[in-house]
Amino acid sequence: xxxxxxxxxxxxxVGLSTALCxxxxxxxxxxxxxxxxxxxxxLALAVLAGRAGPANAAGGNGQLSWGVHVSLAPTWFDPxxxxxxxxxxxxxxxxxxxxxxxxxxxxxxxxxxxxxxASDDGLVYEFTLRDGVKFHDGExxxxxxxxxxxxRYRGSSSKALKDHVASVETPxxxxxxxxxxxxxxxxxxxxxxxxAAAWIVPKKYVEQVGDEGFKKAPIGAGxxxxxxxxxxxxxxxxxFDQYWRKKxxxxxxxxxxxxxEATRLAALKRGEVDIVYSIRGELAEELQRTKGLAxxxxxxxxxxxxxxxxxxxxSSPWHDQRVxxxxxxxxxxxxxxxxxxxxxxxxxxxxxxxxxxxxxQPPAPVYDPARAKKLLAEAGHPNGFDxxxxxxxxxxxxxxxxxxxxxxxxxxxxxxxxxERAAFFKGYGEKSYKxxxxxxxxxxxxxxxxxQAFVVKGGTYVYGSYPDIDALFDQQxxxxxxxxxxxxLDKIQQLVSERTIYAHLWQLAFINGAGPRVGESGLGLxxxxxxxxxxxxxxxxxx
Amino acid sequence: xxxxxxxxxxxxxxxxxxLSLTIFLFVRVTGDPTTLLVEPGASQAxxxxxxxxxxxxxxxxxxxxxxxxxxxxxxxGQSFYYRMPVLELYVSRLPSSLLLAPAAMAFSLxxxxxxxxxxxxxxxxxxxxxxxxxxxxxxxxxxFWVGLVLxxxxxxxxxxxxxSGSGTVWxxxxxxxxxxxxxxxxxxxxxxxxxxxxxxxxYIKLARLKGLPESxxxxxxxxxxxxxxxxxxxxxxLVIMINVAVVVETVFAWPGIGRxxxxxxxxxxxxxxxxxxxxxxxxxxxxxxxxxxxxxxIDPRIRLES
Numbered sequence: 001x002x003x004x005x006x007x008x009x010x011x012x013x014v015g016l017s018t019a020l021c022x023x024x025x026x027x028x029x030x031x032x033x034x035x036x037x038x039x040x041x042x043l044a045l046a047v048l049a050g051r052a053g054p055a056n057a058a059g060g061n062g063q064l065s066w067g068v069h070v071s072l073a074p075t076w077f078d079p080x081x082x083x084x085x086x087x088x089x090x091x092x093x094x095x096x097x098x099x100x101x102x103x104x105x106x107x108x109x110x111x112x113x114x115x116x117x118a119s120d121d122g123l124v125y126e127f128t129l130r131d132g133v134k135f136h137d138g139e140x141x142x143x144x145x146x147x148x149x150x151x152r153y154r155g156s157s158s159k160a161l162k163d164h165v166a167s168v169e170t171p172x173x174x175x176x177x178x179x180x181x182x183x184x185x186x187x188x189x190x191x192x193x194x195x196a197a198a199w200i201v202p203k204k205y206v207e208q209v210g211d212e213g214f215k216k217a218p219i220g221a222g223x224x225x226x227x228x229x230x231x232x233x234x235x236x237x238x239x240f241d242q243y244w245r246k247k248x249x250x251x252x253x254x255x256x257x258x259x260x261e262a263t264r265l266a267a268l269k270r271g272e273v274d275i276v277y278s279i280r281g282e283l284a285e286e287l288q289r290t291k292g293l294a295x296x297x298x299x300x301x302x303x304x305x306x307x308x309x310x311x312x313x314x315s316s317p318w319h320d321q322r323v324x325x326x327x328x329x330x331x332x333x334x335x336x337x338x339x340x341x342x343x344x345x346x347x348x349x350x351x352x353x354x355x356x357x358x359x360x361q362p363p364a365p366v367y368d369p370a371r372a373k374k375l376l377a378e379a380g381h382p383n384g385f386d387x388x389x390x391x392x393x394x395x396x397x398x399x400x401x402x403x404x405x406x407x408x409x410x411x412x413x414x415x416x417x418x419x420e421r422a423a424f425f426k427g428y429g430e431k432s433y434k435x436x437x438x439x440x441x442x443x444x445x446x447x448x449x450x451x452q453a454f455v456v457k458g459g460t461y462v463y464g465s466y467p468d469i470d471a472l473f474d475q476q477x478x479x480x481x482x483x484x485x486x487x488x489l490d491k492i493q494q495l496v497s498e499r500t501i502y503a504h505l506w507q508l509a510f511i512n513g514a515g516p517r518v519g520e521s522g523l524g525l526x527x528x529x530x531x532x533x534x535x536x537x538x539x540x541x542x543x
Numbered sequence: 544x545x546x547x548x549x550x551x552x553x554x555x556x557x558x559x560x561x562l563s564l565t566i567f568l569f570v571r572v573t574g575d576p577t578t579l580l581v582e583p584g585a586s587q588a589x590x591x592x593x594x595x596x597x598x599x600x601x602x603x604x605x606x607x608x609x610x611x612x613x614x615x616x617x618x619x620g621q622s623f624y625y626r627m628p629v630l631e632l633y634v635s636r637l638p639s640s641l642l643l644a645p646a647a648m649a650f651s652l653x654x655x656x657x658x659x660x661x662x663x664x665x666x667x668x669x670x671x672x673x674x675x676x677x678x679x680x681x682x683x684x685x686x687f688w689v690g691l692v693l694x695x696x697x698x699x700x701x702x703x704x705x706x707s708g709s710g711t712v713w714x715x716x717x718x719x720x721x722x723x724x725x726x727x728x729x730x731x732x733x734x735x736x737x738x739x740x741x742x743x744x745x746y747i748k749l750a751r752l753k754g755l756p757e758s759x760x761x762x763x764x765x766x767x768x769x770x771x772x773x774x775x776x777x778x779x780x781l782v783i784m785i786n787v788a789v790v791v792e793t794v795f796a797w798p799g800i801g802r803x804x805x806x807x808x809x810x811x812x813x814x815x816x817x818x819x820x821x822x823x824x825x826x827x828x829x830x831x832x833x834x835x836x837x838x839x840x841i842d843p844r845i846r847l848e849s
Contacts, residue, residue, distance in 0.1 A: 071624070071625075071806050071810075073624055073625045073626065074625060074626065074627055075624075075625065075626040081626065083580050083581055083589075083593070084581040084589055085580070085581065156581065156589050157586065157588075157589060158592075159588050159589075159592065160586065160588065212627075215626070215627070230635065230798065231625055231627065231632060231635065232625070232632075232636075232798065232802070232803070232806060233709075233798040256707075256708060256796070257796060258707050258708075258796040259793050259796060259802070259805070259806075260687075260691075260707075260793055260794045260796070262691050262694070262794075263691075263694060263706055263707045263794055263795065263796060266694045266695070266698055266699050266706040266707070267706045267707055267708075269699055270698055270699060270702065270705070270706055272705060272706060272707070272708070420573075420574065421578070421579065422573075422574040422575055422576065422578040422579050422811060423574045425578045426574065426575050426578055429578075429587075443581075453586070460586065460587055
């Protein structure tokens with residue numbers, strides 16, 4: 001399926017004429033020989049010697065092209081389908097707009113809504129819509145569209161959101177009221193961040209073309225409008241001049257899927273694309289060394305940690321906090337960061353992304369192998385101990401190997417058990433591992449949602465819990481006073497840190513590259529966002 | 544003859560049914576796709592919702608029954624990742640594979656057949672030894688390595704060819720060569736052995752005794768007969784090139800069936816993997832069926848014996 005709303009074909013670069021032109025000249029530029037055999041030979045020579053079109057195929061002055069690492073799926077055109085992974089936001093920020101969304105310097109920036117407020121009893125949230133905002137088909141964005149987008153949302157955390165909302169009312173075209181069944185302090189987090197229910201789609205158009213039709217030719221209220229798409233291959237977008245925030249600087253955006261990392265880098269070097277996502281290890285170093293190219297790392301909302309699932313088992317060495325502290329002191333976070341992500345990952349010391357609401361900054365992890373050995377000796381393991389298996393997602397076994405080497409250096413001997421990603425998280429969630437687990441999460445939410453999944457009793461990835469922390473968690477969930485709630489969440493995070501429930505590795509840097517045609521790449525402008533955004537702020541380099 | 548054809552069709556259908564069962568079970572052994580469709584840390588409610596949506600919460604026999612039921616109606620299901628009909632995806636990628644596979648086959652035959660003939664004619668001498676080294680390299684060098692070396696050399700250093708993608712004849716050259724390279728070695732080996740067998744036959748000796756020029760003996764009498772098994776293999780290889788050029792299509796970002804299969808495996812997109820394997824298997828079954836029928840038409844002993 002190749003969808004072209006404007007009926008045009010893909011803008012394919014045709015270098016054939018250049019080559020045929022070359023094929024009509026001899027080596028010295030003279031006329032072609034007369035015999036058929038000579039002509040064929042010269043044609044073959046010209047094919048080998050001639051350049052296949054311009055090397056800089058990334059596009060004209062008004063275009064930026066990306067080499068994307070994952071397959072583009074039509075489901076990413078519809079915010080109602082958001083499955084809880086971060087990649088669709090690569091498209092949402094271009095095609096669509098939200099009532100409230102993360103923007104540079106603002107995790108909750110007013111966008112389609114100019115303001116919002118909660119009633120004193122915490123039961124009603126009111127949003128006021130921006131005047132004069134239009135969808136790409138020229139229709140105005142109204143309260144009915146907001147209600148419709150919420151009601152048709154069926155993606156990640158939709159049940160959690162809808163279980164709390166009693167009704168949505170639209171007293172006039174510019175006002176929307178969300179009435180809750182009971183006070184819910186996390187309403188804004190779930191409505192505008194953990195779900196894509198607040199990304200607005202045009203009711204009239206969706207009803208007209210249906211869900212499948214919408215995915216084939218989406219219309220939104222974002223800075224770029226849909227031009228064409230070949231699933232898994234290429235997406236082309238065009239600037240929407242009437243975007244409310246500003247007219248986009250770049251006329252056309254093209255996203256090309258290039259699954260292989262080395263090929264992506266080659267495409268960037270050759271100027272076939274302007275920005276590439278996900279370049280790691282030696283290839284990132286190569287990119288850094290290449291004149292004219294720039295590394296553009298972004299720290300994403302994915303902290304990595306080492307979990308001690310046996311800490312609640314009195315017969316396990318990990319039950320003794322000194323052993324857990326020893327493991328933490330043994331890990332050379334900065335050295336590993338430098339070696340594996342060129343120093344661009346962020347060492348936060350938390351399982352919660354630093355960009356999340358209610359994040360509490362713990363003390364930075366300290367690398368002190370001497371202190372680690374001392375603590376081990378005090379805990380009765382002067383010669384270290386055999387720690388059994390170290391489970392990890394095989395995609396990050398390089399990180400695991402580095403951590404294992406650090407642990408080995410103080411005498412904690414563990415065996416690496418890399419598992420394919422799905423199998424790893426299945427086992428993690430089913431609580432079938434022992435000894436050591438290298439975990440990570442990129443899920444949306446805030447500090448409370450992360451604690452619920454990874455610290456508090458009953459959490460998907462919780463092997464044991466501490467009653468006082470569980471009690472504090474229940475307390476914050478019922479607290480309507482924002483300041484008091486924040487204080488409780490800070491306290492919980494402090495306890496998690498003090499008890500060394502986890503040893504911390506890093507908050508992962510997603511390393512990207514940009515070519516010489518790029519002025520503002522948009523990478524890193526929005527804290528925690530992996531991709532270029534906001535697209536309307538992107539620029540081409542001055543000539 | 545009719546009974547023979549009906550019996551062969553029956554065998555083919557049984558083969559496809561067994562293939563469907565095998566691939567259906569095989570992809571499920573690899574694990575649960577839902578964990579790849581959500582971020583780690585997703586709630587159990589979200590995971591359950593996805594399982595329910597894709598029917599993965601059903602007993603496996605029921606999932607298979609539903610799959611077969613849809614299959615007989617020509618419905619290969621919805622892709623978990625793309626959320627669109629798998630057949631639509633397959634059809635959208637097929638033209639690219641139908642372009643790449645013949646080009647790769649042309650490369651492989653242009654390299655494999657002449658070098659095989661040369662090795663057979665000069666058996667035990669330089670060209671034969673060179674051919675053996677070529678066959679060894681062709682079969683042992685991984686396609687991704689060949690692909691990356693080609694990109695590095697022709698695209699990054701010489702800047703002659705685009706590094707990846709599709710759309711022009713220039714985009715086609717490197718992936719076609721990288722894919723054809725591997726098969727060229729196989730075709731070279733078969734051509735060589737087939738030529739050697741033919742060159743040792745009685746009618747070739749007779750032709751030489753009659754005083755025909757050696758070039759005529761090789762080109763007209765030996766080569767034509769030696770080519771039959773090579774072309775039979777090439778036919779099967781063409782189907783393989785269309786459906787499972789996974790590595791080459793991924794390295795060169797070529798939007799064909801092989802890359803679709805790679806995506807299906809990566810995202811544990813069961814319907815995609817099932818469809819690609821079944822449709823590829825179906826093509827091979829049809830080719831074999833046609834060959835069986837053709838053999839029977841040519842040689843009546845085959846149908847009588849069977």
